[in-house]
Amino acid sequence: MADGAASERPLSPHLQIWRFTVTLAASITHRISGAVLYGGLLLMALWLIGLAFNPALFATASAIIHSAPGFILIVGFVWSLLFHLMNGLRHLYWDYGRGFALKTATMTAWLVYIAATLATALIIWAGYGGGA
Template sequence: MADTQQAARPLSPHLQIYRRTLTMMLSIIHRITGVGLYMGTVLLAAWLIALAMGPDAYDSFMGLAGSLIGRLIMFGYTWALIHHMFGGIRHFIWDTGRGFSLGLVEVMAWIHVIASITLTVLVWVAGYMMLGAM
């Protein structure tokens, strides 16, 4: 009986049916960056543990973090954090019941993309300036 009922219920079209839109991609990226940040907490824990263990452990950790792969992962982490943060702010605006007109949604999406890339680059420029200053 359950089978006949299940068969009668329609399926909604899945992702690949739809034309790609920026807002759709940002929604997906918001979730992916969230999962990425979830994994990234392990890096934060490793950094703090290394710092708590002492200079030798910290130098070893920073050696790994300072490698090319380490820098790429950290760049990804900072971008994910910033992108997810701006995505959250967009959701706050929608939570107030505002910003749902199609034009505004599109503008907010582009601001989101540009702001998160700009802030990520600024953070890294600041980081490299710190390296130069040390």
């Protein structure tokens, strides 16, 4: 893309010229949640390595997990996984050429935000022994 001729080609319009809609937000959130999961899996791999090889590393990971920032990390990971999973189902549905009607896409976008948030509360409650 360095030479002039190649850079004349139009790029896809980016973030700055769109009117805000919930479908746009869901699209960006899909990417951000994917990136959060990427980082989360790498951090969780450190926890796994500690569990397998290095009790001192595990103790450090555990201390972080039990701190307030650690709780925020876990809630963020859980919400991101739930959002990415549910919004991914929208993407799979679109791959079949369905669900593109404006009203449908707007409704499913809201639904994914609401359902991901409610399911996060359930998972966190159950995970911290609320059901036990």
